[in-house]
Amino acid sequence: GxxxxxxxxxxILQEGANSTLRCNFSDSVNNLQWFxxxxxGQLINLFYIPSGTKQNGRLxxxxxxxxxxxxxxxxxxxxxxxxxxxxxxxxxxxGNLIFGKGTKLSVKP
Amino acid sequence: DTAVSQTPKYLVTQMGNDKSxxxxxxxxxxxxxxxxxxxxKFLKIMFSYNNKELIIxxxxxxxxxxxxxxxxxxxxxxxxxxxxxxxxxxxxxxPGTSGGEFFGPGTRLTVL
Numbered sequence: 001g002x003x004x005x006x007x008x009x010x011x012i013l014q015e016g017a018n019s020t021l022r023c024n025f026s027d028s029v030n031n032l033q034w035f036x037x038x039x040x041g042q043l044i045n046l047f048y049i050p051s052g053t054k055q056n057g058r059l060x061x062x063x064x065x066x067x068x069x070x071x072x073x074x075x076x077x078x079x080x081x082x083x084x085x086x087x088x089x090x091x092x093x094x095g096n097l098i099f100g101k102g103t104k105l106s107v108k109p
Numbered sequence: 110d111t112a113v114s115q116t117p118k119y120l121v122t123q124m125g126n127d128k129s130x131x132x133x134x135x136x137x138x139x140x141x142x143x144x145x146x147x148x149x150k151f152l153k154i155m156f157s158y159n160n161k162e163l164i165i166x167x168x169x170x171x172x173x174x175x176x177x178x179x180x181x182x183x184x185x186x187x188x189x190x191x192x193x194x195x196x197x198x199x200x201x202x203x204p205g206t207s208g209g210e211f212f213g214p215g216t217r218l219t220v221l
Contacts, residue, residue: 095157
């Protein structure tokens with residue numbers, strides 16, 4: 001099955017810094033989503049982005065489907081950005097999301 | 110509020126008991142899912158239903174039985190609970206072909 005690899009596994013930032021999280025996948029995808037799991041465990045949809053670029057406030061995401069990767073940009077990070085960021089994909093005929101192992105982000109005040 | 114909701118949020122029980130987790134979505138989606146998140150935060154699909162019919166059943170013990178009374182509900186019943194069943198269980202829904210999946214708040218199950 002498709003492999004989803006996220007990097008880095010852990011990231012510590014000072015408040016105000018920018019960061020880029022990466023998601024590589026091993027096959028073509030029909031669907032790619034980025035989620036934020038906050039410290040209370042809630043999974044929050046950030047982007048549905050099988051291709052192209054989207055922006056939402058301080059966050060933006062780009063998926064280059066032909067090269068099998070997606071990037072999540074966080075600018076001017078805040079302590080509330082802390083948590084785990086997951087990339088998840090649907091490939092081929094499978095009907096469910098396959099998740100990466102996540103990037104754990106800690107933003108220090 | 111339009112959302113995916115789950116009850117209960119927390120469930121603490123003894124080994125050997127039977128328990129159920131309920132899930133409801135009012136997004137009008139055709140497809141619903143159950144995912145399990147283990148202690149290392151890894152999320153994995155368990156089941157998927159489309160219009161009340163089972164379409165995905167990953168290698169999950171048959172002690173786990175999903176039930177979909179209508180397309181807005183997908184409940185998870187677990188028999189003879191074991192210590193290894195302790196995890197967070199997430200329900201999700203999607204419109205099917207595109208638009209992404211939307212997750213419920215999760216149910217943290219602890220088996221003592």
